[in-house]
Amino acid sequence: MLKSPYTKYNRLFVYYLDMMNIPKVEDPDIIGVWIEDNTAILFFHCNKDDLIARICHANHCEVIYQADLDYEDWEAGQQISRFQAGSFTVAPVWDEEDADIILDPSVIFGSGFHPSTRTCLQLVDKYVKTPELSITTMLDLGTGTGLLSIAAAKHGVEQITAIDNNPLACKVAQANCTYNKLETVISIQETDLRSHTPQTKGVDLVVANLYRGLLEELFQTSSFWQGNLYILSGFVKSMEPELLAALPADKLRFLERTRKDQWCFWVIAPRESKFLQSS
């Protein structure tokens, strides 16, 4: 996350330690820490070899991988700059003038440059703006930077819960809600969806841009399908057959099935959905 005196990202210095439970790192140059598969991944704006050596010594752990790279390379060679998606102009915090949404993308998925984020954003824009649906509540599963929730809130969705299991994603999403003055509309929850099935009952819109394995688990959980409308992505064409097989097909209706590059997007309404009752 950006903290003064930093106003943008230039180079990233990344250290992977073979330990999850490292104490909180207080350092002016830290961007954040990811905890993943028994590994702590620390991101800094500058070289921190000495600090990392001290952390390893104090905690009896080792560096298993280290890299320094341009921020653009972290973002797959894409320079993060303002872009238009649906009716939104999204801009990074270092170029915020005249933008509808301001974002600190940090090192978290959801800068808007991945095709799955971009198309989900367009779909959220489209459905949330549809007057007949009158969407007022939303669940954003795997929120990343919080971009999809922020977009929905900008269109007037009143109550949004945004969930992620990555603590740094939650901090970044919270900061992005604050940048966009939406802290009272969007509630960020640090929760692991593998162990906590989300409460979809009565929710107007459920957005889940996740990964195949987790989607498959959710699809097979009958209580997952108690919302009214679903925008789903995070899988490619070759994964579709397995995911289709995991759906309770007789209980659902596809409203849209599209693809952008190799990424797939499904818009689904359960047959019980209030949005299908009049059609």
Ligand SMILES: C[S@@+](CC[C@H](N)C(=O)[O-])C[C@H]1O[C@@H](n2cnc3c(N)ncnc32)[C@H](O)[C@@H]1O
């Ligand atoms: C593909 S990214 C999508 C981010 C954002 N919603 C977007 O569309 O750009 C998936 C997000 O899901 C989160 N995630 C992965 N596994 C999760 C789990 N078990 N529980 C909660 N969130 C999870 C990741 O941390 C990541 O931020």
